[in-house]
Amino acid sequence: MCGIVGYIGTREAAPLLLGGLHRLEYRGYDSAGIALLNGGLPFMKQKGSVAELQKAFDASPARMLGATIGIGHTRWATHGDPSDRNAHPHLNAQEDIAVIHNGIIENYSVLKQELQGEGYHFQSDTDSEVLVQLIDRIWKIDPSLSLEAVVRAALRHVEGAYGVCVISPRDPDKIVVARKGSPLVIGIGEGEYFIASDAAPIVEHTNRVVYLSDGEMAVITRSGYQVRTIENVAMEKDITELDFSLEKIEKGGYEHFMLKEIFEQPDVMHDVMRGRVRTEEGRVVLGGIEDYLDRLKQARRIVICACGTSWHAGLIGEYLIEDFARIPVEVDYASEFRYRNPIIGPDDVVIVISQSGETADTLAALRAAKEKGAMVMGICNVVGSTIARETMCGIYTHAGPEVGVASTKAFTAQVIVLYMLALALSKGRTISHDEMRLSLKELSKVPEHAAKILELDSQIQQIADDYKDARNFLYLGRGYNFPVALEGALKLKEISYIHAEGYPAAEMKHGPIALIDEDMPVVVIATRDSSYQKILSNIEEVRSRKGRVIAIASEGDTEVARLAEHVIYIPQASAQIMPLLTVIPLQLLSYHIATLRGCNVDRPRNLAKSVTVE
Incomplete structure (x- = not known):
């Protein structure tokens, strides 16, 4: 959701804060602000982008200069x-x-009424302002308290989620931070410290970080930091070294982060498989679950919980695990899982999937599953994230930082991880050594196939130009390509603001066919597999109602070309591999339609990269 930055050291704070906010803007971009400790507490906040705040700062009075402590949001x-x-x-x-705050204070209305009854006047409509007024009230009662003591006391009144940073000239030369449900990272430099809601604004200054856990506070001064719980119990924290560089969070010559991340997918696919896929040996090595593999294989049932794009990857994972390992799988929206009183027990395995490892609904599902005694495994991209810490075991996707709000490379990385997991679960149980080697050999070719598909970018851009003014889209797929249809529709909705729906192709006749006319483009994933003839029939049904068809088809297929208005050809592969290939043209189609419509694809309206509140 929102982005937090903080700095304490010997350098000018404001430029560092503004630079950090630029790097965090994918997390939130409807307003921004900074506050500085400089004898007093000069601050500046502005509706709009960080660039608007930067302009205001450049024209700011001298009181905004010279501070070496500050926070930004x-x-x-x-x-x-x-x-x-x-x-x-x-x-x-x-x-x-x-005070700056990420998260939601669920009892803010009650607290606000109480404070207003005591004469406090609120300047905003936010829940967050309650925090600063609470801190003020507690300090008035006992002015001798330290900043960390009043913050601790205030947070004991708060229900909900928070990542907070607080500064005050009443107790200068420190920043107090706290976390519950909203991530915070402390970067450790030479005589200076950085605070952020993720590592993106920190990595250019230091690769040494400490991740706060839920229920922890830190007091940060120029001489060091101390971490304690909200209950004031001292905590020892491990220092983690970041495994990505500054260049990975730069655009690298691409117009948008989303396009860069789409084109990074062949390299990401290599990275996900590196050291894990042992083709000649006929095995998959997944170190994060090695000690738990037997228990995973003995699961009565696997339940996959995720949200958004990760949920679509989970649907493909369901097909893969049931296909290869023959273990029953269910896929749940994490946002619904804990509210429907699911029947979960010690013989079940719950797999939670999240790019950030901080998705609030997915974390809630994780904790609900643990309470019911299930084994919980995580699949996430961010080392040291909450999901990585709270699950019993897990697999990192190694997709690298993903800045574009609409997920692309994280999706393909998740699907590859699920493919490897399915094979690991099937080894010695359901498939032979030769079958394992063949499956791994085909998987190892995916980066090469993906690179070939990316060469179609200009062709897909031309197709996008024909459909940029459409108001609705329908996406159809069968089998493994049904979740890809859902993902393709989601990408178009997210970044172009065109209404789009994904459906199993056979379900078209059960309602959606009523919508089809010459103004309804239909994207059909029509690769050669066991349902190929059925999908051709679906295309015929669309064409007979004057629908315009964009088909994703296997190379060499001439039948589809006879029926579809546009065909995008991709390399032939098995049904299990195909989602990794068919999704790439759909990512590019969405990207080009959005840019042709003048949309900001990296910062789509109303969306944020990491959903850390319900």
Whole structure:
């Protein structure tokens, strides 16, 4: 959701904060602000992008200069519309306490009424402002308390999720941070420290970080940091070294991060498989689950919980695990899992999937499954994330940082991980050594196939130009390609704001066919597999109703060309491999339609990269 940055050291804080906010803007971009400790507490906040805040700062008075401590925030609105007054930081009436906050304070209405009854006046419509007023009230009662003591006391009144940073000239030369459900990272430099909601703004300054866990606070000064629980129990924290470089979060000559990340997929596919796929040996090595593999194989049932694009990857995982390993699999929306009182027990395995490892709904599903005694395994991209820490075992996707809000390379990385997991579960149980080697050999060719598909970019851009003004799209697929149809439709919705629906092709006759006319483009995934003839029949049904068909087809297929208005040819592969290939043209189609419509594909409206609140 929103982005947090903080700095304490010897350098000018404001440029570092603004630079960090630029790197975090994919997390929230409807307003931004900074507050600095400089004798007083000068602050600046602005509706709009970080660039707007930068302009305001460049024209700012001298009081904004010289500070070596500060905090900054870029917002994705939850409570209160995007505006200057709802932007963070929030300050008390005396303007000597500044708070930035990610998350949602669920009991803010009750707290706000209580504070208003005591004479407190609120300047914003946000839930976050309650925090600064609570801190102010506690400090008025006992001015001798330290900043960390009043923050700790205030947080004991709060219900909900938070990542907070607080500074005050009343207790200068420190930043107090706390976390519950919303990530915070401390970067450790030479005589300086950085705070952020993820590692993106930190990596250019240091690769040594400490991840706070839920229920932890930290007091950060120029001489070091101390981590304690909200209950004031000291904690020892391990230092993690970041495994990515600054260049990986730069555009690298591409117009948008999304396009860069689409084109990174062949390399990402190599990275996901590196050291894990042993083709000649006929085995998969997944170190993160090696000690738990027997228990995974003995599962009565596997339940996959995820949201959005990760949920679509989970659907493909269901097909793969049932196909290869013959273990029953269910796929649940994580956002619904804990509310429907699921029947889960010790013989079940719950797999949670999240790019960030911080998705609030997925974390809630994880914790609900653990309470019911299930073994919980994680698949995520971010080392040190909450899912990585709270699951019993797991697999990192190694997709590298994904900045574009609409997920692309993370999806293909997740599918490859699920493919490898399915094969690992099947070894010695359901498939022979030779079958394993053949499956791994085909998987190892996927990066080469993906690179070949990316060469079709200009062709797909031309197709996009024909459909950029469409108001609705229908995506159809069968078998393994049904989840890809869902993912293709989601990508178009996310970044172009065109209404799109994905369906199993056979379901078209059960309702959606009523929508088809000459104004309804239909994207059909029509690769050669066991349902190929059926999908051709579906295309015939669309054409007979004047629908315009864009087909994704296997190389050499002439029948589809006879029926479809446009055909995008991809290399032939097995049904199990095909989702990794068919999704790439759909990513490019969505990207080009969105850019032709003038949409900001990296920052689509109303969306944020990591959904850390319900």
